[in-house]
Amino acid sequence: MKMARGGGAERDEGNRRAELLRAAARLFREKGYAATTIRDIAAAVGMRAGSPFYHFKSKQDLLKAVMEEGLATALESLSLAVSGRHEPLQAFRALVRAHLQIVVEQRVDFIPVLLHEWRALSEEGRAEVVAIKDRYEAVWQDVLTDLKRQGLLGGDDKLTRLFMLGALNWVAQWYRPDGELDLDEIAGRAVDFLLRGSAPRR
Amino acid sequence: MKMARGGGAERDEGNRRAELLRAAARLFREKGYAATTIRDIAAAVGMRAGSPFYHFKSKQDLLKAVMEEGLATALESLSLAVSGRHEPLQAFRALVRAHLQIVVEQRVDFIPVLLHEWRALSEEGRAEVVAIKDRYEAVWQDVLTDLKRQGLLGGDDKLTRLFMLGALNWVAQWYRPDGELDLDEIAGRAVDFLLRGSAPRR
């Protein structure tokens, strides 16, 4: 196993690996896993056809790394968003906003990939990914539980969470950076919709 | 151009074409368009490698046919579900139930395909698909407008519809036929969630 020793070569290797990951994530999102070739990814970072295999054992290994990296980054920004916000409604707002950011920005549109290329992963690969995913959902669950205690939420069960995440995840399918509404406005409307539904205000 | 003349051979040709469509739809959903090979589809209906090209010009043509067929079928069941239900709330319930059925059952899980393989279609192909999609959304819009007139809905704008469809479409990602809740129960909970949100009952 390689250890970081601060050498120039080590740092460059890490950079190249990270570049490959970024390029792969973007291409998987844009074209899908199966339609993306290793050559596409290599070309995107100025490498030749076979070179990515110096950094990743196989195409599937690269996919796993994209998912893990993406989920870990997402978990980090989600945790950051809620940390320190003890007011449940404020925490919920921050959560929705952070989740939309994650889902929409290039950065982690790996969610469709994660869902659609699930079976492309090996057994162990799945276990590692699931572990991070569980922690992600736990953050949501905590906030929803708090909301319910405050009487702002009728149900904090799994189905409620799934409906909520569905409405939010779907934003990735229609959001356009140059659209009418920016992400903050969408997040605000989403919070209203999720808590109050589309029933008229009283 | 071939004309239907009621001959046995003609009827069989139509059947084979329909079989190919069904097999393709299922495989596209399960494995994705790019990962599905013409050979997979051929094998699924007991044909040899090149034979599907007797029925469809190209793989992309087959994809277009799957989308059109799927959307048309979906539009039909949606229209059927709301027809005759003048009570807006009843119409909404029927709509949610029908949409979930469409999204979840094997039949038309082409929605992810439609969204993800969008760019795989030619310019004209997209236009034809968009036309059907617009009619589908129009049915939704009509019911939502009625609901709003009755005061059961705060907003009937595009964003509301997108959040709703998101929550419902996402069900395809987690629904399992052998799960705890059947589709009717999920539909009921969805109606509550969409109209009332997750705010507590008063």
Add this chain to the structure above:
DNA sequence: CCTACCGATCGGTAGG
């Protein structure tokens, strides 16, 4: 990380 390559597979076609 490149060069050079391989075996496998894939979409599609000709000709019946």
Add this chain to the structure above:
DNA sequence: CCTACCGATCGGTAGG
């Protein structure tokens, strides 16, 4: 709709 095939491409490897 089958047989037989082709050109292109793809994931991956050896050897440096």
